[in-house]
Amino acid sequence: MSKVFISNEEITKEWMERYGGYDENETKIELKQLNIKSIPEGLCYAYSNQLTYLNVSGNNLTTIPESIGKLSNLIILAFFQNKISTVPESICELSSLTRLSLNTNKIKVLPDRIGDLGSLKDFCL
DSSP states (O other): OOOOEETTEEOSHHHHHHTTOOOTTSOEEEOOSSOOOOOOHHHHHHTTTTOOEEEOOSSOOOOOOGGGGGOTTOOEEEOOSSOOOOOOGGGGGOTTOOEEEOOSSOOOOOOGGGGGOTTOOEEEO
């Protein structure tokens, strides 16, 4: 994998292991209950083609990065139990998404195109 820097740290196997979510095939990332305040844009670019599962629940996130739409093979996305108030329009680009968990946040408005997620089977708000 090419090196991508996040807050002066490379996204490497060691970085992901330290934050609790490295999968050898780099298709699954879990960063649950780590008191994370933001998801760096670089994470979405680094795993844009292979990531199928992203769970960042139980943190202190206030935003979802706009680059989330780059995760083109994402099937499951869990952002529940955070402090998110808005959802970026780019989330509507996730055409493979079957499960989206945004419950227990502060979201009041969803993107207009959220209904375009044709593969979505389970949506928790």
